[in-house]
Each structure stands twice: as structure tokens, then as C-alpha cells.
Amino acid sequence: MSTVAWPIDPAVLLPFLVAVSLIELTPGPNMGWLALVALGRGRIAGMAAVAGVTLGLAVWMVAAAIGLTTVLLTYPALYQAVRWAGVLFLLWLAWEAWTGADRIAPDAEPDRRTLAGLFLRGLTGNLLNPKAAVFYVALLPTFIRPDRASPLTQALTLGSLHLLVAVAVHSLIVLGAASAGGVVLRRMQGLSAGRVMAAGIAAVAVWMAWTTRG
Template sequence: MLPLSTATFLSFALAALLIELTPGPNMTYLALVSANDGRRAGFATVAGIALGLAVIGGIASFGVAELIQASSLLYEGLRWAGTLFLLYLAWEGWTAGTDVVSSSGNPGGKYFMRGLVTNLLNPKAAIFYVAVLPTFVEAGRPILAQTTLLTVVYVVIATAIHGMIVVLAGTLEPFLNDPRRERISRRLLSALLALVALWFAWSTAR
């Protein structure tokens, strides 16, 4: 039996779906990785993103996310660290050669960590758990059970959408095996990721 009403459950699922369908850093980076380095790298990144979202959800349940939202210093530190990390990924994608991934001993681990770090440095994820998720918690029902379920629902929906992006973008990898096409696509997506990083810095400003 659900710890909250079916109507609330479905409303939250729809809200999470719409939020995740909004273009953002995760979508752009997943497209960059999957189109140029393949689905394996893309799914490793998805796993890192999923863990990051789950960790932030767990942290939020202990009130740490509220502390981040209340502290301008912590919030700004996360915001700019996230922006700089995205710009670094865009720069690396722009300058990388076609043999970078194949020369790596464990590319999956690298992309997993990048997906994880990108989301841990995203204050918008923390704010979602503080400002949006609690509005779906029903009074008179177990709060911990509700927040846990809603967090799981959000992570599952986000992961499903990210997985779809990997599958779609990964279909382009065989076409991009040509070094010239690979370089052009990598640089276009890297430039887009840099623009998303700047938009992220602007949209998260207080």
C-alpha cells in the first residue's frame, strides 16, 4: 500500500517527468558522451547521475539541503563549482582527440564519476528536494515513507529519460566513426554544453 494517495503519487510523477524533460546540463552532456564515445560511456554517466540524485535526496531528508538553500555562501560555492565543472567538461570535449576514450583503462569509471560530481554540484537538485518535493507530502501520513518513495520515483523517472537519451544519441556513434565527423559533432556538442553551463550559472543566480 502506498504511503500517500494515488492522485498525489501520479501528480508528482507527472511533475518529475516534465521537469526532467526540460533541457539541461545532464541532457547535453549525455548526448555529447553517447554520440561520440558510445552507449557504454553514456550508461556509465547515467549511473553516476542516478547515484548523485539519490544521494542529494538522502541528504535533503536530513535537512542539509535546507542549510544549503539558506546559506548564500554554500549555495554560491556549489553553483559556481558546478558551472566551472561543466565548462571544464565542455573544454575537454572540444580539445579531445578521437583516441582519448580508447586509451583510457577504465572509461566507464571516469564517466560514472563525472555524472556523479555534476549532480552533487548542482544546487537546483537540492532545491527541488527542498522546495518541490515537500509540496506533495500529505499531512497525517508517515513523512519519511512519503519522502523516500517520492525520491525513488524521481530518480527512476530521471534515469529512464537519461537512458532514452543515451540510446538515441548512441545510434549516431557508428555514423561518427569517421574522424572528421566525430570532431565536428564533438565540438558542436561541446559548444552547446558550454552555453548550457553559462545558462546554468544565470538561471541559478539569486
């Protein structure tokens, strides 16, 4: 009787899912930015941002699986360049939200241009977050077993499972923040949604600078 061999060791599946779930549930820059987008612009805008964040994570996952991220981690100057580019990008987003505060309407349906912009911002923000590279390089080898599929196949399988967990967690954050958005903004009388977002994104930039300092 033949059986289909799993590409990964079934024994590592539960520990891996628990590990990545705990990591994703730990507050971080992605979580903060997605919550702010959903709070200020609504559920659809937040899900567009989730799609961009997920693609950014996928790029880092594939890069780690094929060994490209070792270049980033081997050269501290390159790591710092990516890190500070990410911080500056978030500060630019904060400035953009501040200067465009009057154009943000939390109750309005976002158009395609707005959704595409949020997708690209989520993607760019993740590509400029070197912590994602460190995450995959540090975590994936721990769960790879020599008696299973090739290390590349195992890394891609585990990385894909992590992406599913990340999408689930990020989507819940967006849905929760979008539901609370109207109530929160109504209580913050005299403050526009854009300026609330700007202050929050600036705080996320400082947060990212601290958590990625190495």
C-alpha cells in the first residue's frame, strides 16, 4: 500500500503553526500600519494593504529559501541601508497622510487608484523591512528535516503556511479596526482621520527603527 510522502515532517507542523501564530500576534509595524489604514479608510482599503504586505512577505520568503537574504545579513551596511529606507518610507507616508488629511473620508468607498496605492505601499513597506528576512532565515531552518523533501521545497512549504497565518491575522486586524473606526473617529472631535493616521504612522516608523536596530 503506497502512501504519499509529506514534503515536511508532520511532527513539525503544529509547533511551526504555533510559533508563527505567536509571532504574527505580537504587535509590530505591519500590525500597526494595517490597523491605521483600516481605522482611517475602512475595510476594503485595509484588505488592499494586506495584499501588498503579503506579497512583500512572499518575496522575502522566496529570497530566504533560495539563499539571497544571506547577502543582506552578511553585510551590515546593506542591512542598515534597507532598514533606514524603510523608516524613511514610513515617515514619508506619515507626511503624505498629514498633508492630505482633508482628502481622507473614512466613510467613503476607496477608488481603484487609492486601493492600488495602498497595495503598493504595503508591498514597498515590507520590502524595506529587513526584519522579515531575519525572520525567515532564523525560523525556517529550525523546522527543516534531512529525511524529507529538498530543503528548498520544505522552506517554500513552511513559508507558504506562514503566509496563510499572516493573511488570517492581518485580515482580522483590518476587520476589527474597520469596525471600530467610526466610533473611534467620532469620539476624537476636532481631529481629522488623516492627521490621526499621520501621527500613528510616524509612531510606527519610530517603532520599526527600534525593532530592526539589530
